Amino acid sequence: MRVALFVTCVNDAVYPSTGIAVVKLLERLGVEVDFPPGQTCCGQPQFNTGYRRETEPLVRRMGRVFEGYDHVVTPSGSCAAMVRDNYPRIARKGSDPQLQRVSDALVPRMYELTEFLVDVLGVTDVGAYFPHTVTYHPSCHGLRMLGLGERPRKLLEAVKGLELRELPGSEECCGFGGTFAMKNSDVSVAMGEDKVRNAASTGAEVLCGADNSCLMHLGGLLHRQEAPQRALHLAEILASTEKEPLG
Structure with missing residues (x-):
């Protein structure tokens, strides 16, 4: 292959x-x-x-x-x-x-x-270890155009040490939308602030997603707010192991 x-x-x-x-x-x-x-x-x-x-x-x-x-x-x-x-x-x-x-x-x-x-590959347990609380944001493209459904959640749920917490309003757009964030910055920021507020309400240490364009937007908002939560791509969680934890 x-x-x-x-x-x-x-x-x-x-x-x-x-x-x-x-x-x-x-x-x-x-x-x-x-x-x-x-x-x-x-x-x-x-x-x-x-x-x-x-x-x-x-x-x-x-x-x-x-x-x-x-x-x-x-x-x-x-x-x-x-x-x-x-x-x-x-x-x-x-x-x-x-x-x-x-x-x-x-x-x-x-x-x-x-x-x-x-x-x-037919796997959900990829042998990952990530001892942190995580909340997952599904991006619009993954959710609506690709129909990823429960695949990311199943992968996260199988990670050893990880506690997955439900994100309120998870299916709402984060506000990035590529050039939308530049052409409609005020609206984009307002949508992003709603998303990070919801993420903060979970008490999770990590806001996870499968698309770094969304995470760049949300991570920037978290950084400017000096929030303790961090944005991290799903791949980096799944690549983490007990021998070499990325957390």
């Missing part, structure tokens, strides 16, 4: 520890992971801002970079959803037949991390 890591722009530039955690986790489970160095952006910022034609070269590049792999795994629901939901739309509207070939080839092989663990 040939597996490639699509680390995404946010993780590559801001949260490399998440990408490292994914590799550590998958290798612990017996998966050999490749990291194609030619990978760049999937095109989500451009497409969501209305620049479909400018997204097309990035679609073609993604097709070339990840050609030949059985599975492409990413620790980002929003980027996985970009490929699976929007690449077919881009292909239908584009004039280049190569776009359709890329979409047809890549979409079935693109997996968000928790999907890959539960659906492909």
